[in-house]
Amino acid sequence: MSSRDIIVVGASAGGVEALSGLVGGLAGNIPAAVFVVLHIPRRAPSALPGILDRAGPLPARHAEDGELVLPGRIYVAPSDHHLVLRGDRVALTTDPTQNGHRPAIDPLFRSAARYFGPRVVGVVLSGARDDGAAGLESIARQGGITVVQDPEEAQHPSMPRAALDAVEVDHVLGTAEMGPLLTRIAGSAAGPATPAPPEAEDEMxxxxxxxxxxxxxxxxxxxxxxxxxxxxxxxxxxxxxxxxSPESLLDGQTDALESALWVAYRSLQDKVALSRRMARSAAERGRPASSSRYERVAEETDRAGTLLRGLIDRMNRMTDYRGVEPLPEDRR
Incomplete structure (x- = not known):
């Protein structure tokens, strides 16, 4: 019978502290491989392997494309690459972003569920938006164990709450308790494998x-x-x-809308500048009527720009769903 020997962990904002706490509690002889995705800027180098290497007894380093999966190691997703599992090998891809991120958590979780089924333990830690919720659902559906950081402890509780909304989670606890828990689970007997659902045939x-x-x-x-x-x-x-996923899509649409509004605002500013330049040119050529007309256009356009800038400012001040306290019936 197979054992639970694949641990996949996803984190975002506030995740470095949470990951350090988790890794610090793992046993040095844990019979499982650990895979970590932390949302980081796509063009920025990641210092996470060094941080995790110092935080606990397991060696941590960036995953390499095609390397063999071995127990007792921590594989960290490098910047601008999805980390996925394909059989007993690691794969790094530059496939399209998911939930606005590369690396993203869902691709790792879905690929682990597809290839390893009930052998997988999925962990969602602190973070904004909802990356990891759909992937954790895939792990649960394939018979894996699900673990979520207590939202009350997480620096950014959106990701843990989204996971709790999506899945009947097996364990909800603080990061200091996660290492010992994962050590106990690792190596325990896994249930029978179940066929992968149609959506998992190609996770990317x-x-x-x-x-x-x-x-x-x-x-x-x-x-x-x-x-x-x-x-x-x-x-x-x-x-x-x-x-x-829904919350990430809402945020993505908000970002796209703000970008479009800034383009519109810039176009209005360009129109103001051009109108005033034309007004000065007409005045210099002794055409006061034309100059006045251009000045009116500039003033009207400037007022429109002021209104649009106010709209952008109001949008950025609005409290969105991430800042709203959950209703009592939504709390876990």
Missing amino acids: TDPVNGLTPVGLSCPACDGPMFELRSPSTPRFRCRVGHRW
Whole structure:
């Protein structure tokens, strides 16, 4: 019988402290491989392997494409690459971003669920938005064990709460307790493997044939969006492969909207500058009527720009769903 020997961990904002606490509690002889995705800027180097290497007894380093999966090691996703599992090998890809990130958590979780099923333990730590919730759902559906950081402890509770909304989680606890828990689970007997669902046949590039168009545009590429089949949490993808969970899609749309508004504001400012330049030119050529007309256009456009800038400022001050306290019935 197979044993639980694959641990996958996802974190975002506030995740370095949470990861350090988790890793510090692992046993040095744990019979499992640990895979970590932390959201980081795509072009920035990551110091996470060194931090985790010093935080606990297991050696930690950036994963390398094609390397063999071995127990007792921590494999960290490098910047600008998805970390996924393909059989007993690690794969690094530059496939489209998911939930606005590369590396993203969901690709690692889904690939682990696909290839290792009940041997997987999935862990969601502190972070904003909802990356990892859909992937944790895949792990649970394939018979794996699910672990989530207590939202009350997490510096940023959105990701833990999203995971709790998506999955009947096996363990909810603080990071200081996670290391000992994972050490106890590692090596224990796993249940029988279950067939991978159709959506898991290709965790990165499944086709959109047969999927339902939703009338939305992808924030990353402006392509049409389709709804992925899911037993609980709605998820979306575009034709080229960008994937979004609901909260991440909302944030992506907000970012795209703000960018569009700034483009509009810049266009209005350009119109103001051009109108005033034309007004000065007309005055210098002794054409006061034309100069006055250009000045009126500049003033009207400037007022429109002021209104638009106020709208942008109000949007950025609004409390969105991430800052709203959950209702009592939504608390876990």
